[in-house]
Amino acid sequence: MSEIVIKVKDLVKKFGNFVANDHLCFEVYKGEIFGFLGANGAGKTTAIKILCGLSKPTSGEINVAGFDAYHETEKIKKSIGYMSQKFSLYEDLTITENIRFYGGIYGLSAKEIKLRTADLLEKLNLTEAKDKLIKDLPLGWRQKLAFSVAILHQPKIVFLDEPTGGVDPITRRQFWNMIYEAAHNGITVFVTTHYMDEAEYCNRVSIMVDGKIAALDTPENLMKTFQVENMEKVFLKLARG
Amino acid sequence: MSEIAISANNLTKKYGEITAVNGLSFEIKKAELFGFIGPDGAGKTTLFRILSTLLLPDSGNATLAGFDVVNDYKKIRNIIGYMPGRFSLYQDLSVEENLKFFATIFGTTIKENYELIKDIYIQIEPFKTRPAGKLSGGMKQKLALCCALIHKPEVLVLDEPTTGVDAVSRKEFWEMLKRLKESGITIIVSTPYMDEAGLCDRVSLIQGGNIMSTDTPANIIKAFNKTLFAVKSHEMYRLMQDLHEWDATETTYLFGQHIHLTIQKGNKSEIAAFLTDKQHKEVEIQEIEPNIEDSFMRLMSKH
Structure with missing residues (x-):
């Protein structure tokens, strides 16, 4: 298929005697929406931290955006974007201040920041609200803005950790439209979610159980393999073991 | 009681x-x-x-x-x-x-x-x-x-x-x-x-x-009270955009592997004609029962 942007071979991560990631193997392609599912405690967060260059693997070969996860973590960090439900933007800064802050961190020039800010505000219909503090924005707006900020520096890959938790169903779909658009423009999207219908929006889905990848395929193939009609049932079959 | x-x-x-x-x-x-x-x-x-x-x-x-x-x-x-x-x-x-x-x-x-x-x-x-x-x-x-x-x-x-x-x-x-x-x-x-x-x-x-x-x-x-269609084609991203811009569309929302669509008036064959016109392939259109989330979104857009 197309270019590989994440390559993971035999990733192992141990905390003492506990094996959080047990020989994970997978590849993610450019422009793909890759769903990374698993029950609480299955080892998703551990793996994501390694892929983002925040934690070192115990063993295995891991390459993200062309960089090695042992020695080139700083380069990895520059090539990726990240947002989660828990942490996204600074609540006490305004919309424009947040954009400027993130743009600055990722090394965009003042001119670029100005241009991209105007674009972004217009696209999200936030031009009039640009001087509002983040804490005064409804959750749905915040999450859409956080996603836009996470891809402001046009990263190769964006990691989304439960980006839509608690968001109303209409906003949740607007959010997914933005994900589709980003993927369409060549950004690889690596996403975790507890909403099983969202798993079906992904090109491919991996499901982790007890530190291992128990299944990895397109949603359609997974449903066929497990002979069920939706991803929730696939998940229940696997995770209940 | x-x-x-x-x-x-x-x-x-x-x-x-x-x-x-x-x-x-x-x-x-x-x-x-x-x-x-x-x-x-x-x-x-x-x-x-x-x-x-x-x-x-x-x-x-x-x-x-x-x-x-x-x-x-x-x-x-x-x-x-x-x-x-x-x-x-x-x-x-x-x-x-x-x-x-x-x-x-x-x-x-x-x-x-x-x-x-x-x-x-x-x-x-x-x-x-x-x-x-x-x-x-x-x-x-x-x-x-x-x-x-x-x-x-x-x-x-x-x-x-x-x-x-x-x-x-x-x-x-x-x-x-x-x-x-x-x-x-x-x-x-x-x-x-x-x-x-x-x-x-x-x-x-x-x-x-x-x-x-x-x-x-x-x-x-x-109480949903409207015919709901589940639509699918070989190119979901474009399908979403096309349905969004279609005059006849009332609401269009992603739902798992399908798009849930309600239209102002008309039926399945009109949707099919529109999608053929837009050159979508492997098109599936089904009339389906709404679920609570469909109902919730319908109520949200009314309020």
């Missing part, structure tokens, strides 16, 4: 300029499993805190088991079990110590009401000496439920017990609630997961401090 366990009349609560709960009225029957379904910021937690006597309403009133939430708060606190949204047990006490603590506070013992929690407690008993802070999400939630139940409450108030919990633990949790309901406990539960509505006897769909609808899940779906 049945006894009313909870009744609210025009409850309102404001924080500064924000109206968190806007004139809510409802009645919940004894031994009913009643759900408040809505996203973050809908007013669920504020409402539950008022019903649990932890917050005073600005206006309106509510009763639990006939007791007023403002005047009879002490009586209410003895007969309800409240599980707040944020995990609020003692993190450095063990599983068993937490349970003992809550039993003692309510003047009872674990032994006295063990029958009620037995099915749930058995699942966490192997970890009874572990500090509560070191339990997994699913186990924390089971312990919190045990602690909320240990004094055998008449009413169980559960604020988003399944948020952030994986699909497996969520399913187990709802199975536990079913069994508790059968023992005669009235349960009110809030959730942002629309698919959980179907597991309740009745639900209120809540958004921006207002109740949009209160009914059985089946009746809420019936």
Whole structure:
């Protein structure tokens, strides 16, 4: 298929005697929406931290955006974007201040920041609200803005950790439209979610159980393999073991 | 017919300029499993805190088991079990110590009401000496439920017990609630997961401090009142854009591997003609039954 942007071979991560990631193997392609599912405690967060260059693997070969996860973590960090439900933007800064802050961190020039800010505000219909503090924005707006900020520096890959938790169903779909658009423009999207219908929006889905990848395929193939009609049932079959 | 366990009349609560709960009225029957379904910021937690006597309403009133939430708060606190949204047990006490603590506070013992929690407690008993802070999400939630139940409450108030919990633990949790309901406990539960509505006897769909609808899940779906199509093609991203721009489209939302579509007028063949015209291949168009989430979005766009 197309270019590989994440390559993971035999990733192992141990905390003492506990094996959080047990020989994970997978590849993610450019422009793909890759769903990374698993029950609480299955080892998703551990793996994501390694892929983002925040934690070192115990063993295995891991390459993200062309960089090695042992020695080139700083380069990895520059090539990726990240947002989660828990942490996204600074609540006490305004919309424009947040954009400027993130743009600055990722090394965009003042001119670029100005241009991209105007674009972004217009696209999200936030031009009039640009001087509002983040804490005064409804959750749905915040999450859409956080996603836009996470891809402001046009990263190769964006990691989304439960980006839509608690968001109303209409906003949740607007959010997914933005994900589709980003993927369409060549950004690889690596996403975790507890909403099983969202798993079906992904090109491919991996499901982790007890530190291992128990299944990895397109949603359609997974449903066929497990002979069920939706991803929730696939998940229940696997995770209940 | 049945006894009313909870009744609210025009409850309102404001924080500064924000109206968190806007004139809510409802009645919940004894031994009913009643759900408040809505996203973050809908007013669920504020409402539950008022019903649990932890917050005073600005206006309106509510009763639990006939007791007023403002005047009879002490009586209410003895007969309800409240599980707040944020995990609020003692993190450095063990599983068993937490349970003992809550039993003692309510003047009872674990032994006295063990029958009620037995099915749930058995699942966490192997970890009874572990500090509560070191339990997994699913186990924390089971312990919190045990602690909320240990004094055998008449009413169980559960604020988003399944948020952030994986699909497996969520399913187990709802199975536990079913069994508790059968023992005669009235349960009110809030959730942002629309698919959980179907597991309740009745639900209120809540958004921006207002109740949009209160009914059985089946009746809420019936009220959708519009033909709903599930549409699919070989290129979903373009399909979404094309349907979005089509004159005949009323609403178009992604739903798993399909797009759920309602149109102003017309039928399946007109949709097919439009998609052929736009050169979509492998097109599938089916008339389908709406679900609660479809209904919720329909109500949202009306309000």
